[in-house]
Amino acid sequence: MNSDPFFTFLAFVTQDAAILQSQKKIAQLSFNRQTFIDDLKKLEEVLKDAQLKAHTAKKNLDAQELEIKILRDRQRSLKNKLESSSSPKEYFSLETELKTIAQDIDTQENKLFDLFETYETLEKKMGETDFQMVTARAQAHEQTAQIDQTIAAEKTILEEHTALYDELKHHVNPDMLEKFVSMKEMIENPVVPVDKNACSACFNAISTQDLVSIRKHKLVPCQNCFRLLYTPI
Ligand SMILES: [Zn+2]
Numbered sequence: 001m002n003s004d005p006f007f008t009f010l011a012f013v014t015q016d017a018a019i020l021q022s023q024k025k026i027a028q029l030s031f032n033r034q035t036f037i038d039d040l041k042k043l044e045e046v047l048k049d050a051q052l053k054a055h056t057a058k059k060n061l062d063a064q065e066l067e068i069k070i071l072r073d074r075q076r077s078l079k080n081k082l083e084s085s086s087s088p089k090e091y092f093s094l095e096t097e098l099k100t101i102a103q104d105i106d107t108q109e110n111k112l113f114d115l116f117e118t119y120e121t122l123e124k125k126m127g128e129t130d131f132q133m134v135t136a137r138a139q140a141h142e143q144t145a146q147i148d149q150t151i152a153a154e155k156t157i158l159e160e161h162t163a164l165y166d167e168l169k170h171h172v173n174p175d176m177l178e179k180f181v182s183m184k185e186m187i188e189n190p191v192v193p194v195d196k197n198a199c200s201a202c203f204n205a206i207s208t209q210d211l212v213s214i215r216k217h218k219l220v221p222c223q224n225c226f227r228l229l230y231t232p233i
Pocket of ligand 1: 202204227
């Protein structure tokens with residue numbers, strides 16, 4: 001361990017920043033993972049809806065076919081009666097009823113055709129959604145497995161940084177540590193490197209005098225955001 005308190009502090013701050021970065025990466029990965037799951041759930045709902053619609057259309061189609069069958073049965077029975085009718089009056093009455101039934105059958109068959117078209121369209125849509133679902137499920141499975149692997153690897157990295165952080169914490173100058181901890185309560189990155197003579201967090205230009213002090217390992221606050229500044233080694 002370097003005996004210069006500045007370097008110990010810097011090493012400590014570096015671990016703190018690495019922990020933060022690692023935590024953010026894990027949070028983002030978990031968010032991405034959840035997005036895949038949510039998208040899959042949405043698609044499942046779409047499929048359920050398509051299945052229900054196709055099922056209802058099939059029921060309507062079956063009911064319509066039954067209605068036509070009843071009409072045809074009645075038509076057959078009337079035709080039989082007509083053949084054996086005993087009086088012209090009865091014959092005329094049966095003939096009138098048969099004409100009405102023929103018209104009814106015609107109307108109901110047109111309706112059946114429309115219902116069949118609706119059913120076909122909905123069934124096709126259901127098949128397409130089902131196919132999408134199979135693909136999406138496989139993709140989500142593969143991608144969440146990949147994300148899980150990345151999260152596990154990142155958690156190992158986080159553990160390593162945390163262990164180093166905990167170790168370094170014992171060696172940091174107590175005043176520096178106190179200052180850092182109290183600043184950390186207000187801001188996630190209280191100590192940042194200088195980049196091109198400016199604060200790397202808020203991009204405020206640093207005065208020459210401050211730059212000299214920073215190079216001498218003094219912890220100088222940024223005049224704009226008040227973060228403590230250091231020059232990367
Ligand atoms: Zn700043």
